[in-house]
Amino acid sequence: MSKIRVRAHAKINLYLDVVGKRDDGYHNLATVFHSIGLHDDVIIRRRAEKGITVHCEHPGVPCDSRNIAYRAAQCISAAVGGIGGLAIDIHKRIPVAAGLAGGSANAAAVLHGINKLWALGFTQDALMRLGAQLGADVPFCLHGGAALGQGIGDRLTSLPALPEVPLLLLNPGIDISTAAVFKNLNFRLTTEKKEGIIIKTHVEKRDIVGIGKNLYNLLEVPVFSKHPEVAALKTQLTTQAGCYGALMSGSGATVFALMQDTAAAQRSESHFKNRVGFCTTTVTYPVGVSIDN
Numbered sequence: 299m300s301k302i303r304v305r306a307h308a309k310i311n312l313y314l315d316v317v318g319k320r321d322d323g324y325h326n327l328a329t330v331f332h333s334i335g336l337h338d339d340v341i342i343r344r345r346a347e348k349g350i351t352v353h354c355e356h357p358g359v360p361c362d363s364r365n366i367a368y369r370a371a372q373c374i375s376a377a378v379g380g381i382g383g384l385a386i387d388i389h390k391r392i393p394v395a396a397g398l399a400g401g402s403a404n405a406a407a408v409l410h411g412i413n414k415l416w417a418l419g420f421t422q423d424a425l426m427r428l429g430a431q432l433g434a435d436v437p438f439c440l441h442g443g444a445a446l447g448q449g450i451g452d453r454l455t456s457l458p459a460l461p462e463v464p465l466l467l468l469n470p471g472i473d474i475s476t477a478a479v480f481k482n483l484n485f486r487l488t489t490e491k492k493e494g495i496i497i498k499t500h501v502e503k504r505d506i507v508g509i510g511k512n513l514y515n516l517l518e519v520p521v522f523s524k525h526p527e528v529a530a531l532k533t534q535l536t537t538q539a540g541c542y543g544a545l546m547s548g549s550g551a552t553v554f555a556l557m558q559d560t561a562a563a564q565r566s567e568s569h570f571k572n573r574v575g576f577c578t579t580t581v582t583y584p585v586g587v588s589i590d591n
């Protein structure tokens with residue numbers, strides 16, 4: 299086999315609280331992640347020539363060593379003392395800098411794909427440890443499905459993945475830097491809110507109405523105050539027929555709604571289609587990366 303095609307799934311956060319600030323400047327989180335059907339395609343090929351190349355048409359994605367997929371290839375190659383030349387092609391569907399962990403998903407796909415293509419034999423846990431060196435969301439993207447994330451989001455406890463819940467995703471087309479959002483967070487040390495535990499219980503019970511009522515993201519505070527249009531989109535989503543609840547994902551600016559059924563999601567999609575930068579329907583998904591043959 300000389301090439302492998304991997305689906306790199308985006309994630310949403312059903313809950314995100316900041317529970318502490320660390321000496322290294324990072325924040326400790328309590329978050330509930332879920333993978334979603336929306337994915338990029340990542341194709342990895344062996345090359346006779348040495349070195350790593352990255353190709354991606356998206357204007358917001360660098361194709362050199364700044365690309366997290368490039369760094370993932372470097373990282374796993376270094377861990378085994380070198381694997382020779384390879385080329386990475388990324389077909390982007392996940393909006394960039396949108397709170398959906400598009401870059402982290404690409405890095406996870408590269409680690410997973412190289413491990414398979416070169417038959418390196420890393421276990422899932424070992425790949426997740428490599429992933430943690432690249433970014434806080436990479437371990438979850440490898441884990442996939444649903445999980446509670448603690449620490450900087452990299453300490454994961456598995457939760458049962460939800461069945462396919464229809465989702466509507468909207469992004470007003472503003473790129474948001476995660477680092478800037480955390481910098482603008484007027485941080486007060488909060489104790490972990492009990493809603494975090496409640497939403498975990500609703501996920502375990504697969505109670506979509508309960509999840510919809512308990513969606514929470516502390517990062518909405520700094521993002522909504524700087525970008526009121528994101529808050530307005532969330533309000534509009536909440537008032538759609540068949541919406542169980544809406545929330546901003548991660549550090550934004552994507553907002554998502556849990557919808558009662560596919561028909562309701564599609565009706566809302568046609569309402570928003572020509573009014574926002576990005577609008578799509580998708581579903582909650584059981585895996586983060588998968589080989590696409």
Ligand code: ATP
Pocket residue numbers: 358359360364365366367388393394395396397398399400401402404405435474476548549550
């Ligand atoms: P998170 O939810 O993990 O904070 P995000 O979805 O907000 O991530 P990304 O889409 O991962 O953000 O992109 C963040 C930045 O990373 C962008 O500025 C982008 O240029 C850069 N980047 C590097 N590699 C990639 C990649 N493979 N895909 C997308 N962005 C990348």
